[in-house]
Amino acid sequence: MASNRMDRGQFYARLAQLDEAGLKKALWTLYWRGAAPVRERIETVIDPSAPSTTRRAAAPPDPAKIAREVRELAALARAGAYLAGDRRVSPKERTRWRFTFKALATDAVAALGANDVDRAASAVATLVDLAGEMGGYDYFRSDDPIEAARFVVSDAVGVMWSAILREHGFPEFSERAVAQLVRWESASGWTRRGDGWVSQRETTLAQLLEGLIPAGDAWGQFADRYLEALDGAPGGGRAGGSRGPVERAEALSDWHAMLLDRLADGDYEDRLDLIAHHRALAGPERTFLQARLAARDH
Numbered sequence: 001m002a003s004n005r006m007d008r009g010q011f012y013a014r015l016a017q018l019d020e021a022g023l024k025k026a027l028w029t030l031y032w033r034g035a036a037p038v039r040e041r042i043e044t045v046i047d048p049s050a051p052s053t054t055r056r057a058a059a060p061p062d063p064a065k066i067a068r069e070v071r072e073l074a075a076l077a078r079a080g081a082y083l084a085g086d087r088r089v090s091p092k093e094r095t096r097w098r099f100t101f102k103a104l105a106t107d108a109v110a111a112l113g114a115n116d117v118d119r120a121a122s123a124v125a126t127l128v129d130l131a132g133e134m135g136g137y138d139y140f141r142s143d144d145p146i147e148a149a150r151f152v153v154s155d156a157v158g159v160m161w162s163a164i165l166r167e168h169g170f171p172e173f174s175e176r177a178v179a180q181l182v183r184w185e186s187a188s189g190w191t192r193r194g195d196g197w198v199s200q201r202e203t204t205l206a207q208l209l210e211g212l213i214p215a216g217d218a219w220g221q222f223a224d225r226y227l228e229a230l231d232g233a234p235g236g237g238r239a240g241g242s243r244g245p246v247e248r249a250e251a252l253s254d255w256h257a258m259l260l261d262r263l264a265d266g267d268y269e270d271r272l273d274l275i276a277h278h279r280a281l282a283g284p285e286r287t288f289l290q291a292r293l294a295a296r297d298h
Helices: 008-016 020-033 036-046 063-078 091-095 097-111 117-134 145-149 153-168 170-184 197-201 205-210 217-231 245-251 253-263 270-276 284-296
Strands: none
Touching (some): 020 036, 063 097, 063 117, 091 097, 097 117, 097 145, 097 153, 117 145, 117 153, 145 197, 153 205, 170 217, 217 253, 217 270, 245 253, 245 284, 253 270, 270 284
């Protein structure tokens, strides 16, 4: 991976082309759109005396314990135990579910810093799956459960993907991340209302990948994995419990725009046509992608 990155000289040469306003804009974009660890690193650089940078780092939570507790929460939620008189969940816990959810999400992300990355990643993935379902199902007594739990999906996924990439390298990261991209991506975020504290901090998963995929052939290789993930995507629809081709194309519109910018006029350009005509995508967003491709050919 390192061979695909700019070295320090190349990086400084690129920065030299920017004036002060350009540098501020680039840093602000990275800070605002980046995942939580990126923001924290930037905050450390610009304000080393900030309290968050002087705290002693605590030992990460036990991934096995967190994964077990997350699975239990998800199973109880899907069974409706937080809504009705299920003895497995006390009346007090039904009113405090958001604190339990937030604590587990915080611990699951922190556990990615422990030795068992895969088990911690499994816990995060379970929470993100649950968050996606909560957009259309009432598992808890809340009109906007993701907002209530203060769960920023893109922050959690960003830390998880970075940990998987660090632990396993790009090939395995791409295989796992692309399947999750197809399953989880949302152009409008993961809250029901689309505004509020959480929504202001969300970014698309495509923007996370933009900072994780190295330059060069890696984008083409990731596009190949993406096509494989589309091949395995279910027909879906609300009745089947998963989204259908039209909703999927809408959710992945940002990702398709990135692929168009990076693969057009290159060795992997033919993948764009395969994506634009794939049966797993449909509706206005797929038509728009096809039109953009056709316009480039003229």
